[in-house]
Amino acid sequence: MGNQVDFDKLRKKRQRAVTIKRLVIVAAVAALMGFAVLLNSFLIEAGVTVRLSDMVESFGGSGYPVPVPGGIIRDVKSMGDDLAVLNDTNLLVYNNKGKVITNLQQMGDSTMLLTSSERLFTYDVGAKRYSIHSRSKPLLEKQSESSLQGGAMNERGDYALISSTAQYASQVLVFDSRFNQIYEWLTSDLVAFVSLSPKGGRMAAVSISTRGGEVYSVLNLFDFSMDTALRRVEIPGEMAAGVQYLEDGRISLISNKQYRIYTSEGVQENAFSLEDRRVVAVERRGKETLLLLQSEDKKSWDLVLLDTSCTSLASLRLNQRVRDMALGGKQVYVLTDTGITAYSKSFEEKGGLQGRGIVQIHYVKNKLYYLNKEEINTLE
Numbered sequence: 001m002g003n004q005v006d007f008d009k010l011r012k013k014r015q016r017a018v019t020i021k022r023l024v025i026v027a028a029v030a031a032l033m034g035f036a037v038l039l040n041s042f043l044i045e046a047g048v049t050v051r052l053s054d055m056v057e058s059f060g061g062s063g064y065p066v067p068v069p070g071g072i073i074r075d076v077k078s079m080g081d082d083l084a085v086l087n088d089t090n091l092l093v094y095n096n097k098g099k100v101i102t103n104l105q106q107m108g109d110s111t112m113l114l115t116s117s118e119r120l121f122t123y124d125v126g127a128k129r130y131s132i133h134s135r136s137k138p139l140l141e142k143q144s145e146s147s148l149q150g151g152a153m154n155e156r157g158d159y160a161l162i163s164s165t166a167q168y169a170s171q172v173l174v175f176d177s178r179f180n181q182i183y184e185w186l187t188s189d190l191v192a193f194v195s196l197s198p199k200g201g202r203m204a205a206v207s208i209s210t211r212g213g214e215v216y217s218v219l220n221l222f223d224f225s226m227d228t229a230l231r232r233v234e235i236p237g238e239m240a241a242g243v244q245y246l247e248d249g250r251i252s253l254i255s256n257k258q259y260r261i262y263t264s265e266g267v268q269e270n271a272f273s274l275e276d277r278r279v280v281a282v283e284r285r286g287k288e289t290l291l292l293l294q295s296e297d298k299k300s301w302d303l304v305l306l307d308t309s310c311t312s313l314a315s316l317r318l319n320q321r322v323r324d325m326a327l328g329g330k331q332v333y334v335l336t337d338t339g340i341t342a343y344s345k346s347f348e349e350k351g352g353l354q355g356r357g358i359v360q361i362h363y364v365k366n367k368l369y370y371l372n373k374e375e376i377n378t379l380e
Contacts, residue, residue, distance in 0.1 A: 061097025064369075065377035073371055074109075076362040080117035082135070083362065083369055085376070091122065093135060094376065096367065101135050114153045121153045123161070130161070132179075140179055146171065154196040154245070158182075160203065162191050172205060174224070183224045193243045195251070201225070202264070204251050206240040215239060219253055221266045231266035241279055248308075252289070254279050259291065261310055270310035277302060283327035285363075288313070288345075290327040303332065305345060316347040326363040333368050333379075335361045340370060340379060353379055 071087035078084070082101065083094045088109055093102035107122070114121040119139070123130035126147050132140040146163035149170070153159040157177030165171050170191035174183035185191075189207035196203055203222045210216065217240035219233040238255040245251055250269070251262040259272040259279070277293035280301070284290070293302040301322040305313045324335040331350060332343045339354035340361060357372045368379040 061095050061099030064098045065375040066094065066098040068371055068373065068375050073359055075113050076360050076371065077113055077115045078362070078364045079115045079120065081365045083364055084113065084115055084120065085371070086111065086113045091120065096365070102133065104133060112151065114151060116153060116155045116157060119153070119157050121151065121159055123148050123151050125149065132159070150192070150194060152194040152196050154198050154200070156198070156200050158196050158200055160194045160196055162194055170207065174203060183222070185222065189218065192240060195243050195245045197245050197249065198247060199249065204243050204245060206243045206253065208240070217255055219243065219262065219266065233266050242282070254282065259310060272306060272310040272312070281325060283325060285327045285329070288327065290325065290332060292322055292325050303334065303347070305332070314346045316343065324361050326361050326368060328363045328368065329366065333361055333363065
């Protein structure tokens with residue numbers, strides 16, 4: 001007699017196989033959904049979606065020259081490899097082929113512009129409104145509780161707001177790149193300038209105070225992991241004109257008398273005396289700093305190129321008005337009423353572009369941009 005088939009056992013075996021198959025499918029779908037959620041969360045947190053959108057918007061362009069935006073040009077800055085131009089009504093960003101990739105409205109005479117390689121930060125002095133944009137989209141539109149007196153932003157996208165309160169002359173609020181508040185400083189002194197460490201976690205703020213009728217500039221250093229100031233450096237008899245973190249973490253401070261370099265802990269390393277000259281502009285590139293100084297009688301202008309130890313590498317005196325300057329990789333560019341002159345780093349003349357009507361120049365990634373009343377063009 002042949003072997004009998006156990007149909008009940010065969011049916012149960014088949015049911016188990018179907019059940020396992022279904023469980024595998026459910027588990028696979030759940031894993032895919034979980035991966036999608038994690039991937040989406042990662043993209044949002046890392047800002048990859050914004051960067052992809054910015055990249056798409058940055059394609060195209062037919063080259064320079066391009067028509068200059070109407071109105072009065074108030075500021076020109078770099079946004080990575082792109083050129084940001086602020087006038088009295090709009091903020092426009094051009095890529096290296098002349099395409100307008102950003103056009104923001106509602107700018108005014110009191111609008112201030114700060115940039116990183118990925119973000120635009122604008123605020124209005126004396127007002128409460130401020131905003132942060134990427135190349136392709138708005139990231140934050142907000143009103144502060146008090147009127148803004150100043151601000152700062154580092155390359156990471158962390159930013160600071162200077163305002164006041166009913167009890168304190170100055171309030172400094174610091175936010176990370178995701179717009180979360182991470183620090184607050186309240187002081188009875190007037191805070192004039194703030195700079196955020198390029199690596200995050202620290203801040204340098206210059207406040208102004210008086211004692212016995214004498215003005216004091218005070219460099220205040222903060223570590224956000226500490227409740228109190230890391231260091232307070234008093235500079236008697238001097239009025240600060242700016243503070244800035246350098247790429248290596250050190251801090252530069254300009255006053256009406258000296259250009260100083262401090263360590264990240266607030267110890268003065270080097271200084272350069274201005275000798276009764278006023279700092280008109282500062283340009284930095286790599287380990288070099290270019291100062292534009294104006295004489296007390298306003299009849300001469302000095303360009304001074306400094307190294308990291310505040311030693312003068314070269315200098316040039318001009319007896320005509322310097323309207324703007326730019327520090328390139330190999331050359332220094334100077335704009336006067338008669339046009340642009342290019343100099344070597346030792347200030348030997350190397351050519352340029354003669355012509356009146358140029359209002360500003362700016363150097364971005366191996367290109368010198370110049371703006372006149374009709375167009376934006378490049379001098380390479």
